[in-house]
Amino acid sequence: MGVFAMPSLGSDMEAGTLVEWLVAPGDHVARGDTVAVVETQKGAIEIEVFQDGVVEELTAEIGTELPVGAPLAVILSQGEEAPSTAPPAVRIEATAAVAETVAAEPAPAPAPAPAPAPPGAAPSKAGQASPAARMRAQELGLDLGEIAGTGPGGVIVLGDVERHGAGAAPRPAKALAPDPARGSPLEEMRKAIAAAMTRAKQTIPHFYLAQTVDLEAATGYLDTLNADRPPAERLLMGALFVRAAARAAQAVPSVNGHFDGGAFHASPVVNPGVAVALRGGGLVAPAIIDALALDLDATMAAMRDLVTRARAGRLKGSEMTEGTITISSLGESGAEAMTGVIFPPQVALVGIGAPQVRPWVAGGAVVPRRVVTITIAADHRVSDGRQAARFLTEFDDLLQRPETL
Amino acid sequence: MTDDDIRALFLEELARIAPDIDPGTVGGGDHIQDDLELDSMDVLNLVTALHARTGIDIPEPDYPQIETADKAVAYLSRALA
Numbered sequence: 324m325g326v327f328a329m330p331s332l333g334s335d336m337e338a339g340t341l342v343e344w345l346v347a348p349g350d351h352v353a354r355g356d357t358v359a360v361v362e363t364q365k366g367a368i369e370i371e372v373f374q375d376g377v378v379e380e381l382t383a384e385i386g387t388e389l390p391v392g393a394p395l396a397v398i399l400s401q402g403e404e405a406p407s408t409a410p411p412a413v414r415i416e417a418t419a420a421v422a423e424t425v426a427a428e429p430a431p432a433p434a435p436a437p438a439p440a441p442p443g444a445a446p447s448k449a450g451q452a453s454p455a456a457r458m459r460a461q462e463l464g465l466d467l468g469e470i471a472g473t474g475p476g477g478v479i480v481l482g483d484v485e486r487h488g489a490g491a492a493p494r495p496a497k498a499l500a501p502d503p504a505r506g507s508p509l510e511e512m513r514k515a516i517a518a519a520m521t522r523a524k525q526t527i528p529h530f531y532l533a534q535t536v537d538l539e540a541a542t543g544y545l546d547t548l549n550a551d552r553p554p555a556e557r558l559l560m561g562a563l564f565v566r567a568a569a570r571a572a573q574a575v576p577s578v579n580g581h582f583d584g585g586a587f588h589a590s591p592v593v594n595p596g597v598a599v600a601l602r603g604g605g606l607v608a609p610a611i612i613d614a615l616a617l618d619l620d621a622t623m624a625a626m627r628d629l630v631t632r633a634r635a636g637r638l639k640g641s642e643m644t645e646g647t648i649t650i651s652s653l654g655e656s657g658a659e660a661m662t663g664v665i666f667p668p669q670v671a672l673v674g675i676g677a678p679q680v681r682p683w684v685a686g687g688a689v690v691p692r693r694v695v696t697i698t699i700a701a702d703h704r705v706s707d708g709r710q711a712a713r714f715l716t717e718f719d720d721l722l723q724r725p726e727t728l
Numbered sequence: 729m730t731d732d733d734i735r736a737l738f739l740e741e742l743a744r745i746a747p748d749i750d751p752g753t754v755g756g757g758d759h760i761q762d763d764l765e766l767d768s769m770d771v772l773n774l775v776t777a778l779h780a781r782t783g784i785d786i787p788e789p790d791y792p793q794i795e796t797a798d799k800a801v802a803y804l805s806r807a808l809a
Contacts, residue, residue, distance in 0.1 A: 549788050554776040557788070559768050602748050602765065630769050655768050656761070 325403065327396040329361070329389045332368050332643045334667045335518040339363045340388045341395065350378045352398060357639060359395065364515035365607050366508065366636040368643055376400040512605035523664050527582075528703040531662050534715040536722055537685075538678055538693045544725035560678070561652055562623040566728045568673050569593045569614040569622075571717035572648050577706040578671035578699070578714055579647045587670060587705040596646030596666065597626060599633040608666055609638045610646035619728050653677045660696040670702035671714075729782075729808055734801045738794075741777040745770050756798035782808065 329339055339361035346358045357369040358378075379397040383389060470487045506514070523529075541563050549557040572579040572593045580590040593615050596608035609632075611617070611625045632638055649666045652675040661674035676696040683692035697718055701711045721728060729737075739751035742760070749764060760766045766774065775786050778794070784807045786794060794800040 546788065553785055554772065554779045557772060557775075559772060561768065600767070602746055627769065627773075 325397065325399065326394045327358070327372060327398045329383075329391050329393045329395055330370055330640055330644075331391045332361070332363055332370070332640050333365065333515070333519065335515050335522065336363055336391060338388050338390045339368075341383050341385055342367060343385065344381055345369070346378050346381075348378050348380055352376055352378060355641075358398075361640075364511040365605075365643070366512070366638070368638055368640055370640040372398060374398070374400055376403070509604050512601075516606065519667060520664050523667050527665050527667065527670075529665060529700050530703050530708065530711070531698055531700050532708060532711045532715060533660060533662075533696055533698040534719060535681075535694050535696050536719045537683060538695055538722065541722045541725045542693055556620075558619060558623045559626075560655075562619055562626055563722065563725060563728055564652060564675055565595055565597060565611070565614065565626060565650055566617075566619055566622050567718050567721040568648070568650050569595050569611075570721055570728070571714045572671075573615055574717045575706075575710050575714045577710045578701055580670060580705075581647070581668040582670050582702060582705060583668050587702075590647040592647070594645050594647045596649040596669070597629055598649060598651035599630050601634060607633050607638065607643075608646060608649050608651070609633055609642035612641065612645060648673065650675065660698055662698050663700045665700055665702060670705045671711075672700045673718075674698040674700065729805075731801050731805055734782075734804050734808075735797055737781055738778070738797055738800050738804070741774055741781065742797075744777065745773050754797060756801075757796050759795050761795065778804070784808065 329341075332339065340363075341359060342362045343360040344358070345360065346352060346356075352358060352372050353375050354373055355371050357371050359370050360367050361370050362368075376398040377400075379399050381396045383393070383395040389395070465484060465487060470483050472483055538560075541560065545558060545560060545563070572595070576589040577587070579593055580588050582588075592613045594610040594612050595614050596610045598606055598608045600606050609629050611622070611629065614622060614625070617625060629638075629642070646666070646669060648669055649663075649672045651661060651663050651672060653661055654677060657677040659679050660676040663672040663674040665672045674697070676698070678693050678695040680691050681694050682689050683694060684690075685692065697715060699711050699714055701714075739754060742754065742764070743749050743751045746764065746766060754764065758764055760771065760774070771791065775791065775794070778800075779785055782804060784804060786803075790803065792799075793803040
């Protein structure tokens with residue numbers, strides 16, 4: 324694998340701040356392991372490796388804001404050597420005059436970098452410090468001029484500040500000085516939503532189809548099921564909706580996948596993103612990976628887990644990027660329908676209104692019924708009304724036979 | 729368990745589910761969904777937590793009886809008696 328870089332955790336992400344390493348040099352990692360926590364506009368995300376290997380070196384420092392693609396670590400697969408010419412560490416801060424190399428072997432550093440001096444506790448001039456070290460020194464109230472640097476060319480790195488600080492207390496991973504250029508977490512999340520939704524509305528030719536679905540069968544099924552179960556094992560109607568949407572997406576491949584590089588790529592698996600409203604505002608839509616492999620109980624457990632971790636700020640990178648269709652539900656009370664905006668690079672979003680009791684014709688008579696309006700927003704570059712209608716029909720049919728979900 | 733104990737327990741679990749809620753500011757008549765903005769998943773988690781703490785298996789048809797702190801205290805205290 325070689326250089327492990329800052330991943331893109333969404334089409335709208337430009338940069339992330341490394342807040343915590345979950346591995347150390349020498350650790351063996353397997354594909355899918357979480358190795359670091361990155362703070363993004365959508366909160367803290369655990370990022371994963373995509374290949375087995377051994378952590379050779381952690382090159383990025385905690386507290387540094389790095390653009391997507393910037394090197395974070397060197398992770399070598401078995402038999403692999405460290406890259407001999409490493410890309411320079413790119414930093415966003417203009418003050419970062421420090422060039423770093425990620426190579427373990429002596430390689431000439433790229434042009435603007437001074438030749439790396441052997442590590443030594445050379446006294447350094449104030450100002451020659453990494454951004455993370457600078458930030459930490461500021462937090463601890465330390466004078467950089469009094470700290471000996473051990474980084475390339477005697478530059479002060481974070482570890483030097485920590486040692487000098489000599490505080491025995493462990494460093495809180497998230498105690499970063501506020502960046503005046505960044506807004507509050509809520510403002511940052513609003514910016515991220517604005518960027519993604521603007522892009523969606525500017526590039527995706529949306530069209531919408533809606534259908535009202537009778538919930539009599541699903542409600543009766545749930546009431547009976549839940550009556551015999553302790554609270555921890557009860558199901559919510561939302562789990563039936565997610566399960567039905569996943570099955571319907573399987574039946575209509577043109578609403579399930581990504582539109583990337585000018586073409587649609589249908590996904591062989593269905594990873595429904597579930598829109599989760601965060602208390603205080605904002606919204607994330609982490610995906611349930613391979614939902615078709617989960618029965619109703621496992622779907623409910625996955626949703627419970629996702630909501631809990633979304634609110635705690637502990638979602639995984641794969642959950643933020645691998646969604647193939649999004650389901651957004653208004654919950655149990657409120658507006659009866661929602662016409663949503665597709666989350667790029669996906670090509671469809673299912674909006675589920677709050678169920679309502681409405682007059683309904685059943686068996687030639689008008690009766691009160693609990694109904695819900697399902698609206699699909701789909702991408703006209705990929706599908707037409709016919710496919711979208713088929714999705715809704717499939718969804719409706721499944722909810723009339725809840726025991727088959 | 730006194731009514732005060734039940735109220736404290738209810739507010740404690742409420743704050744665990746919605747950490748931004750200050751139990752000290754929750755009124756006895758505040759509706760957990762309409763006023764405190766719990767969603768159906770939050771309500772289920774609250775019911776699950778109350779079940780774990782009191783042993784009372786609040787069935788779904790009884791959910792309206794725990795929709796405010798005052799109602800929940802009355803309901804749980806009846807069930808525990």
